[in-house]
Amino acid sequence: MSAPVQTSRWKAIVLRHETALLAVVVIEWLCFNAIGPRFGSLDNTFDILRHSVEIGLLALVMTPVILTGGIDLSVGSLLGLCAILFGKLWRDAGLSPLTAGGCTLVIGALAGGLNAGLITGLRLPPLIVTLGTYSLFRGLAEAITRGADTFTNFPASFLFLGQERWLGLPTQAWLFGAVAAGVWLLVHRTTFGRSFRAIGFSPEGARYAGLPVQRRLTLVYVLAGVIAALAAVIYTARLGQAKADAATGYELFAITAVVLGGTSIFGGVGTVHGTLLGVAAIAVLNNGLVHARQPREVAGMLTGALLLLALSGSVAPKLWAAWRARSRPSPPPTPSSTTS
Numbered sequence: 009m010s011a012p013v014q015t016s017r018w019k020a021i022v023l024r025h026e027t028a029l030l031a032v033v034v035i036e037w038l039c040f041n042a043i044g045p046r047f048g049s050l051d052n053t054f055d056i057l058r059h060s061v062e063i064g065l066l067a068l069v070m071t072p073v074i075l076t077g078g079i080d081l082s083v084g085s086l087l088g089l090c091a092i093l094f095g096k097l098w099r100d101a102g103l104s105p106l107t108a109g110g111c112t113l114v115i116g117a118l119a120g121g122l123n124a125g126l127i128t129g130l131r132l133p134p135l136i137v138t139l140g141t142y143s144l145f146r147g148l149a150e151a152i153t154r155g156a157d158t159f160t161n162f163p164a165s166f167l168f169l170g171q172e173r174w175l176g177l178p179t180q181a182w183l184f185g186a187v188a189a190g191v192w193l194l195v196h197r198t199t200f201g202r203s204f205r206a207i208g209f210s211p212e213g214a215r216y217a218g219l220p221v222q223r224r225l226t227l228v229y230v231l232a233g234v235i236a237a238l239a240a241v242i243y244t245a246r247l248g249q250a251k252a253d254a255a256t257g258y259e260l261f262a263i264t265a266v267v268l269g270g271t272s273i274f275g276g277v278g279t280v281h282g283t284l285l286g287v288a289a290i291a292v293l294n295n296g297l298v299h300a301r302q303p304r305e306v307a308g309m310l311t312g313a314l315l316l317l318a319l320s321g322s323v324a325p326k327l328w329a330a331w332r333a334r335s336r337p338s339p340p341p342t343p344s345s346t347t348s
Contacts, residue, residue, distance in 0.1 A: 025269075025270035025282060026269070026270060026279065026281060026282045026285055029268065029269065029270070029282065029285045029286065029289060030285055032289055033285060033288050033289050033292060036289065036292045036293060036296060037292055037296075039296070040292065040295075040296030040299060040300065043296070043299065043300050044296070044299030044300060046299065047295070047296060047299045052295070052299075054173070054177070054178050055295065056291050056292065056295045057177070057178055057181050057291075058170075058178040058180065058181070058246065059246075059291065059294075059295070060287055060288075060290075060291035061178075061180045061181065061183075061184045061239075061242055061246075062087065062239040062242055062243045062246075062255065062258065063258055063261045063262055063265065063287060063290070063291070064184055064188075064265075064284070064287045064291075065184060065187060065235050065236075065238060065239040065242070066083045066084070066087070066235070066236060066239055066258055066259070066261075066262035067261075067262040067263075067265040067266050067269075067283050067286065067287050068187060068188055068191045068235065068280065068283060068284075069083070069191065069228075069231055069232045069235040069236070070083065070232065070262045070263060070266045070283075071191065071195065071266050071269075071271055071278060071279075071280055071283045072191070072194070072195055072201070072204050072228045072231070073134075073228050073229065073232055074208075074263075074266055074267075074271050074272075074273060074275060074278065075195070075204040075205055075207075075208050075271065075275055075276065075277075075278050076204050076207045076208050076224065076225055076228055076275055077207065077208040077211065077274065077275030077276070078127070078134035078225065078228070078229075078275070079134050079135050079138060079263070079273075080123065080134070080138045080229065080232050080259070081135070081138040081139050081142045081259050082119075082123065082138045082139075082141040082142040082144075082145055082259070083232060083236045083258065083259050083262060084142075084255045084256065084257060084258035084259035084260075084262075085141070085142045085143070085144075085145035085146040085149070085255075085259075086116065086119050086120075086141075086145045086233060086236040086237070086240075087236050087237075087239050087240045087243060087254060087255040087258060088145070088146060088149045088240070088251075088252060088253065088254040088255050088256070089119070089145040089146070089148055089149040089240075090112050090115060090116055090119075090236065090237040090240035090241075091149075091240040091241075091243055091244045091250040091251075091254045091255070092149045092152055092153055092159070092250055092251075092252060092254075093111075093112060093115055093152075094108050094109065094112045094159075094240060094241055094244055094250060095159025095244065095250040096152065096159070097111055097112065098159070098162070099159055105162065105163065105165070105166040109241045112237045112240060112241055113234055113237045113238060113241075115237060116233040116234045116235075116236050116237025116238070116240070117230050117233050117234050117237070118233070119141070119145065119233045119236075119237075120229045120230040120231065120232050120233020120234065120236075121226070121229070121230050121233065122141065123137055123138055123141055123229045123232075123233070124225060124226040124229035124230055125226075127225060127229065128222040128225050128226055142259070146252075149252040149253075149254075150252045152252070153251070153252045155252060157252075158249055158250070158251050159244075159249060159250040159251075160248060160249045162244070162245070162248060162249075166245055167245055167248055168245075169183075169241075169242060169245040170242055170243075170244070170245030170246030170247070170248075171245065171246060171248070180242045180245070180246065183238070183242065187235065187238070188280070188284060191280055192280040192281065195279075195280050196279070196280065200224075203219050203224055204224065204228065205275075205276050205277070206219060206276075207219065207221055207224060207225070207275070208272075208274070208275025208276035208277075209275065209276035239255075240254070240255075243255060257308075260311065260312075260315070261290055261311060263315065264286070264290060264311055264312075264314055264315040265283055265286035265287045265289075265290050266278070266283050266286060267286070267315060268286035268289060268290070268314055268315070269281075269282030269283040269284070269285055269286030269287075270282035270286075271283065289314075290311060290314070293307065293310060293311075293314075294307045294311075297310075
């Protein structure tokens with residue numbers, strides 16, 4: 009391979025969005041490690057990993073949703089509803105945690121199917137549909153618990169999933185790694201997953217090309233429901249309790265991580281590894297602010313600012329290109345030929 013080709017290849021790698029985001033994560037880590045003496049410890053690193061698994065799962069499954077040009081604002085509320093239903097199935101129905109967890113995944117799939125049916129069957133906008141189910145799922149959780157019932161006293165064998173380590177790592181990290189690998193393979197290594205980008209670029213064009221657009225969209229929303237239910241089980245195991253307000257605001261963190269990772273909010277462009285870096289950036293920021301003794305509100309403000317910055321960054325290149333095209337002087341008119 010010639011030197012100019014190698015130079016061009018390295019330049020493309022350096023200028024990639026993911027490379028810049030990786031540099032941001034490293035800078036965050038170095039800054040907070042200088043401020044907080046315990047920030048860089050192994051125990052705190054495991055705490056960052058443990059506390060970011062649920063948001064990471066939601067962000068992972070949000071990536072194919074946004075790639076198709078959609079959005080799912082209901083994943084945080086669905087996580088809270090599934091946590092409540094898991095607690096009721098275990099405590100009130102007398103099911104084992106394993107059986108209750110399996111039933112919770114089925115409930116998540118049905119909730120995702122509800123979103124998919126309204127979006128693909130009635131052709132309603134994903135933003136409006138999931139905004140409605142966002143309120144529906146949270147309202148159901150409040151109604152079931154009457155805003156006061158809390159599920160606790162789970163067996164130690166179940167709490168092991170969220171509070172202990174297995175083979176040196178937090179137990180839930182192994183599940184997160186398996187889901188991350190599965191979503192990455194689906195999106196980047198299968199023709200099935202690559203069709204998500206085609207749908208995001210142009211749903212009508214993908215339909216004319218013979219792609220089963222409705223079935224693909226149904227898959228991504230059902231998958232979002234299943235993974236949200238899995239995140240609910242892990243969330244319950246980590247905290248040792250389930251309440252109606254569980255995971256409030258998690259959908260904002262998930263969307264921020266996806267967009268921050270380079271996935272276009274308009275669909276068609278994005279990577280799963282970029283999303284993972286976005287999750288890491290948010291997790292390090294939130295944990296670092298705790299070690300810096302900053303109020304919790306600061307984390308919310310900075311997360312919102314990151315989302316606006318990421319959204320602006322996705323639009324800025326198009327605006328810059330349009331401005332350059334307008335500012336470029338028009339070529340002089342060609343003289344018309346004269347007849348003798």
